[in-house]
Amino acid sequence: MTTPLAMRTYHFKIYRYDPDKDAKPYMQDISVECDPMDKKLLDAMVKLKAKDDSLSFRRSCREGVCGSDAMNINGKNGLACLTDLAAFPEGKPIVLRPLPGLPVVRDLIVDMTQFFKQYLSIKPYLVNDDPLPERERLQSPEDREELNGLYECIMCACCTTACPSFWWNPDKFVGPAGLLAAYRFIADTRDQATNERLDNLEDPYRLFRCHTIMNCVDVCPKGLNPTKAIGKIKEMLVQRAV
Amino acid sequence: MTYTVRKFDAVVVGAGGAGLRAALQLSESGLKTAVLTKVFPTRSHTVAAQGGVAASLGNSEEDNWHWHMYDTVKGSDWLGDQDAIEFMCRQANQAVVELEHYGMPFDRVDNGKIYQRPFGGHMSNFGEKPVRRSCAAADRTGHAMLHALYQRNIKVNTQFFVEWQALDLIRDADGEVLGVVAMDMETSEVVAFHAKATIFATGGAGRVYYSSTNAFINTGDGLGMAARAGIPLEDMEFWQFHPTGVAGAGVLITEGVRGEGGILRNADGERFMERYAPNAKDLASRDVVSRSMLTEINEGRGAGPYKDYVYLDLTHLDPQVILKRLPSIHEIGIQFAGVDCLKEYIPVVPTCHYQMGGIPTNRFGQVVVTKGDDLSSPVPGFYAAGECACASVHGANRLGTNSLLDLLVFGKSSGEAAVASIRENVKAHKPLPVDAIEKSLARLDRLNTQKGGSNVHETRVLMQRTMQKHAGVFRFSQLLKEGVDKILEVAQAVACTEIQDKSKVFNTARIEALELDNLIEVAKATMISAEARKESRGAHVRDDAHDTLETPDGRDDKNWLKHTLWHRDGNRLDYKPVQMKPLSVATIDLKKRTY
Numbered sequence: 001m002t003t004p005l006a007m008r009t010y011h012f013k014i015y016r017y018d019p020d021k022d023a024k025p026y027m028q029d030i031s032v033e034c035d036p037m038d039k040k041l042l043d044a045m046v047k048l049k050a051k052d053d054s055l056s057f058r059r060s061c062r063e064g065v066c067g068s069d070a071m072n073i074n075g076k077n078g079l080a081c082l083t084d085l086a087a088f089p090e091g092k093p094i095v096l097r098p099l100p101g102l103p104v105v106r107d108l109i110v111d112m113t114q115f116f117k118q119y120l121s122i123k124p125y126l127v128n129d130d131p132l133p134e135r136e137r138l139q140s141p142e143d144r145e146e147l148n149g150l151y152e153c154i155m156c157a158c159c160t161t162a163c164p165s166f167w168w169n170p171d172k173f174v175g176p177a178g179l180l181a182a183y184r185f186i187a188d189t190r191d192q193a194t195n196e197r198l199d200n201l202e203d204p205y206r207l208f209r210c211h212t213i214m215n216c217v218d219v220c221p222k223g224l225n226p227t228k229a230i231g232k233i234k235e236m237l238v239q240r241a242v
Numbered sequence: 243m244t245y246t247v248r249k250f251d252a253v254v255v256g257a258g259g260a261g262l263r264a265a266l267q268l269s270e271s272g273l274k275t276a277v278l279t280k281v282f283p284t285r286s287h288t289v290a291a292q293g294g295v296a297a298s299l300g301n302s303e304e305d306n307w308h309w310h311m312y313d314t315v316k317g318s319d320w321l322g323d324q325d326a327i328e329f330m331c332r333q334a335n336q337a338v339v340e341l342e343h344y345g346m347p348f349d350r351v352d353n354g355k356i357y358q359r360p361f362g363g364h365m366s367n368f369g370e371k372p373v374r375r376s377c378a379a380a381d382r383t384g385h386a387m388l389h390a391l392y393q394r395n396i397k398v399n400t401q402f403f404v405e406w407q408a409l410d411l412i413r414d415a416d417g418e419v420l421g422v423v424a425m426d427m428e429t430s431e432v433v434a435f436h437a438k439a440t441i442f443a444t445g446g447a448g449r450v451y452y453s454s455t456n457a458f459i460n461t462g463d464g465l466g467m468a469a470r471a472g473i474p475l476e477d478m479e480f481w482q483f484h485p486t487g488v489a490g491a492g493v494l495i496t497e498g499v500r501g502e503g504g505i506l507r508n509a510d511g512e513r514f515m516e517r518y519a520p521n522a523k524d525l526a527s528r529d530v531v532s533r534s535m536l537t538e539i540n541e542g543r544g545a546g547p548y549k550d551y552v553y554l555d556l557t558h559l560d561p562q563v564i565l566k567r568l569p570s571i572h573e574i575g576i577q578f579a580g581v582d583c584l585k586e587y588i589p590v591v592p593t594c595h596y597q598m599g600g601i602p603t604n605r606f607g608q609v610v611v612t613k614g615d616d617l618s619s620p621v622p623g624f625y626a627a628g629e630c631a632c633a634s635v636h637g638a639n640r641l642g643t644n645s646l647l648d649l650l651v652f653g654k655s656s657g658e659a660a661v662a663s664i665r666e667n668v669k670a671h672k673p674l675p676v677d678a679i680e681k682s683l684a685r686l687d688r689l690n691t692q693k694g695g696s697n698v699h700e701t702r703v704l705m706q707r708t709m710q711k712h713a714g715v716f717r718f719s720q721l722l723k724e725g726v727d728k729i730l731e732v733a734q735a736v737a738c739t740e741i742q743d744k745s746k747v748f749n750t751a752r753i754e755a756l757e758l759d760n761l762i763e764v765a766k767a768t769m770i771s772a773e774a775r776k777e778s779r780g781a782h783v784r785d786d787a788h789d790t791l792e793t794p795d796g797r798d799d800k801n802w803l804k805h806t807l808w809h810r811d812g813n814r815l816d817y818k819p820v821q822m823k824p825l826s827v828a829t830i831d832l833k834k835r836t837y
Contacts, residue, residue, distance in 0.1 A: 053751035054743035126345025138354030
């Protein structure tokens, strides 16, 4: 009944840095044997951690909704839990680095303070000062559809940390994730702060540092399109000006 | 020794749905509140809830809270407390409407109201036929809810301590709770959070089983802390195995799939639920569906090379409905099962999903213990809500969509109770006991200096496999007996875990060892409580509980209509009666449970 499992050994080059003991970062060569039940990069990393418990990374849901395990995988940002092991070519090590553009806390764990600061700066909450109705506010299915492709963001930071404009101006450019969130509220028919939101973004850096390089679209593990949302905000600003 | 103490009016531990809802109550009241969370709030496991939140809004057809209450009591196999259940079901509409007001992007029906779909065990007119009660945002309801709650907390300036691991409850000689000891994961600094009210919203412990829909973080931290502080754990033998976890991967496929018309089929393609639940069929409650699936598999009608799963069939549904209402399921099918559910069946198996038991509370979220004759005496300063708590509204089996409702209703009520208590009674902080942080430091010191100890990963896997084998969907008296011995053996290994990584900077090896300290308390509580309960009820079904006239389907109301309380000290068990009296309506009387 039982067929022998096809084991495969995966070789890794992993960015390691523990400020508690390392003078500077280095790349660790390490391998791990995986069985066919190990489908995703995260499965292999959990096995790596069982071998070397000092390997540090964030992870939680392992199904692509919590946004914890974003990292730079063979040069491209992505979630370890949604990256297929089988797709890695044989014979070449898998290179894992922390997300670029943010300070490293340790190994693959980055300090996301700046990323969240930008998110907070767009006032990411519904503003509506009308007296509260007893029941839900009404919204047509068509108006609700406008939020699709916007509200699903998991704040993994793959997009923002893949954006050269954010690398150069992390303190001034809101970045694709923050701007996607800004447009999520602008697009919501229940929100009454559109003008204030546009004012908040009408700035040479906060919005207009987006040069439609589209790295954000390329890396988003949820298939979202921040560039499109940014384009819509720009359009609204133009329309408002005329 | 000297250490940092930070004073707050209230401390909330956990920033999932329950913690964030409680925090809103506290922050809006102007009290100085800290929310400690081991992950960034939107990474909490509420984010993974898919199918919806229950409320009898009646947006698409007639519904009312009394029907919802009836379904919840029946779903609980009468182990739920009827006062708490009435309270929850009556609060449901307001709880959902509040979320909408916060900005949650619910799906809508044509008249602009919130979209509702049918869900397992939710029926109209006291069990007659399935009703549309689950309020949904596609199949991302938990994500939409968690983000909306976090966003609202930003608006009211809640103070978060992100990536702080709570270590132990601070409880003084009078039994009062005065805060928690917690560690900043980035620096390993240990701080005492001194508070007039402490609210646990630490979530479940699904990682106690080997195969689980739960996130890595679901390690029962609140339960471990409560147990170590002498608080008993209630009804821990009751674990929900969700019928549809992706075979192999364990990833959740929402019951909303069946709500939208999906069907379970065995290897022969037969819609087998018609035989087990002729009325509700695929929308029977979860314990019933999971047992039916395993019976199919055990009798040789499972699918796949090892005949060890069944199929979830959506192929007859309109592809537009799937892509609109169940977009994540379509993605999960491709990502984790390698199938396109528009054209192919999804292989599924019952998978550990939810802990019905937990820290005993009343409907105000106050943690209650036995004190003299009083079986439900509130512990001053201590509250719990959400999956870590046992109110008890889920009894022996939770209905789908009642978990998101639970965390909203009891998150809020615990917050309200804490605010009221602080305003009325607690003017100043009661002094911390001199040994407030000693126990936590001793545990950390033990871990840092352990030599020749047990490996954390291996010990955890051993615990998980033991739980899976000895306390699964079907339970066997012999396996339970052996399971108790085995889990106590694993507990000895947990007591001497060793880590190689001794760094002070974001030491996840240390966190995993501390989490295992909590998981093992849950494992002991579960195994010992399950071994002792000599009947079948809800999710707890054992081979030696027979179907007789007095004990229908093995349920023995004469001897076992009572809550289990497991005490860590000596693994002692005692019991307390189920509250059969609701707040305003007549008792929903015991009867045999059929769907």
